[in-house]
Amino acid sequence: AQSVSQHNHHVILSEAASLELGCNYSYGGTVNLFWYVQYPGQHLQLLLKYFSGDPLVKGIKGFEAEFIKSKFSFNLRKPSVQWSDTAEYFCAVSLYGGSQGNLIFGKGTKLSVKP
């Protein structure tokens, strides 16, 4: 079955540190890729998405992600994190022609930023 893996369960950084969260998926066909953020006590909000074109995608709040097709990866990056970035981050993949007509989510990475 298709799956999405997020490598880190919990990441702790100090403010101004750089962030990279890993995401890999297992599907050989065409995909759309997404990163969502969930602030404490809130619902999921879309950070950025990739459908086609430039594999480097810029999202809201200074986040970006790079799609590397050969590695089946879509890692999320931010050059300098802030305390307000403390949240849980979910990678998700939708499949063209897959067995599920919906998003497959990773289990999430909790980010804690120390002021």
Add this chain to the structure above:
Amino acid sequence: NAGVTQTPKFQVLKTGQSMTLQCAQDMNHNSMYWYRQDPGMGLRLIYYSASEGTTDKGEVPNGYNVSRLNKREFSLRLESAAPSQTSVYFCASSKGEVYEQYFGPGTRLTVT
């Protein structure tokens, strides 16, 4: 636009009771979804409706039923609640199955 709305926000049930979670979207989206979120488990799809008039099981459908009432509304019913159904439930909608989903604020359900 309100986006995706859910009612209620909080609910406490006793084992064996039934209830319906309501979801509505005003974005003219075709597809709607119900997820549950449990600590360390991420989001798990319960049921989805790719378009008005269709519903399909997701990863964890047991103990739930859904109704796509019209294009705007998608309800989730628990016929006989169990403690294992204690969770946060999110409704979502999207333009189509491969597009980004927009989430509602969630319902926190506790079954005692």
